[in-house]
Amino acid sequence: MPEFDLDNFKKTWQEQPVQPKYNDTEILKMLNRKSRNYMKYIFWISVAEFLFFSIFGLFYIVQSKQSNSFMSILARLGVQKNAQLESDLEIIYLIIKLVSLAVTGYFVIKFYQNYRKIKIEEDLKEFILRIIKFKKTVNAFILINIILVVSFTMILTFFVFYVLKSQNITLSNSSITGFAIGLIISTSLCIILLWTYYRLVYGILIKRLDKNLKQLKNIEAQEI
Numbered sequence: 001m002p003e004f005d006l007d008n009f010k011k012t013w014q015e016q017p018v019q020p021k022y023n024d025t026e027i028l029k030m031l032n033r034k035s036r037n038y039m040k041y042i043f044w045i046s047v048a049e050f051l052f053f054s055i056f057g058l059f060y061i062v063q064s065k066q067s068n069s070f071m072s073i074l075a076r077l078g079v080q081k082n083a084q085l086e087s088d089l090e091i092i093y094l095i096i097k098l099v100s101l102a103v104t105g106y107f108v109i110k111f112y113q114n115y116r117k118i119k120i121e122e123d124l125k126e127f128i129l130r131i132i133k134f135k136k137t138v139n140a141f142i143l144i145n146i147i148l149v150v151s152f153t154m155i156l157t158f159f160v161f162y163v164l165k166s167q168n169i170t171l172s173n174s175s176i177t178g179f180a181i182g183l184i185i186s187t188s189l190c191i192i193l194l195w196t197y198y199r200l201v202y203g204i205l206i207k208r209l210d211k212n213l214k215q216l217k218n219i220e221a222q223e224i
Contacts, residue, residue, distance in 0.1 A: 031219075032127060035212045036118055038205045039134055043111040045201060046141070050104045053097075074160065077179065078169045085163060092159060096152050103148065107141045124220050131213050138206060142198045146191055153187045 070089065071081065079085070114134045118127065160179075164171065171179070 031212045031216055032118075035127075035131055035209055035216075036115070038209045038212070039111070039115045039118065039131075042134075042138060042202060042205055043108070043115050046104065046108045046111050050101070050108050053101055053104060070156070074163065077160070077164065077171065077175065079163050079167060088159070092155065096155075100148060103144060107137065107144075110137050124216065128213065128216050128220065131209060131216070135206060135209065135213075138202055142195075142202065145198070146194060149190050149194060150187065153183065153190075157183060 071086075074085075075081065111134075114130065114137060118130050118134075
């Protein structure tokens with residue numbers, strides 16, 4: 001009977017090939033499934049946003065109430081409140097709400113279409129391209145919302161100067177400076193809050209989607 005050699009046994013055991021826990025096909029299916037789920041979460045978040053803003057906007061339209069904050073700003077600038085001014089302001093607010101809802105609704109449809117087109121068993125390269133396209137749609141959604149905030153601020157600013165001109169009100173340099181500073185600060189805060197929200201809500205999912213995308217690209221590179 002041969003003598004048992006512990007060192008040779010260890011060496012032989014260490015040289016045994018380690019079988020991978022999952023093969024590339026199984027890993028690919030898992031990554032595809034996870035990516036599809038992340039896209040689904042983004043879609044449902046956008047649906048929730050659309051429903052929230054729809055209900056919120058409908059409530060104010062039915063109640064015929066608007067925030068008095070903007071009217072207070074106009075009053076401090078010496079503007080006299082009248083029925084025409086209130087009517088014009090309500091129309092502007094309504095347009096802003098409708099545009100916001102239209103943009104959100106459009107991207108809800110785009111997210112859904114992109115999500116529906118993704119199939120777990122489809123070609124790897126095609127799947128990677130669909131993920132990239134979905135990411136671009138999300139980034140466009142975030143960017144357009146920030147652009148809308150800036151655009152709405154500019155519209156309200158033009159409206160303020162239009163009212164001042166129509167009522168023959170001339171502001172002092174200090175009043176103009178104070179108004180400009182307040183406008184810049186409020187707009188910056190809105191953009192920061194909006195950016196922070198999207199980074200927290202969408203950013204986490206997009207980061208995980210990026211991780212999956214990187215792994216999918218590595219698998220594709222190995223197949224070439």
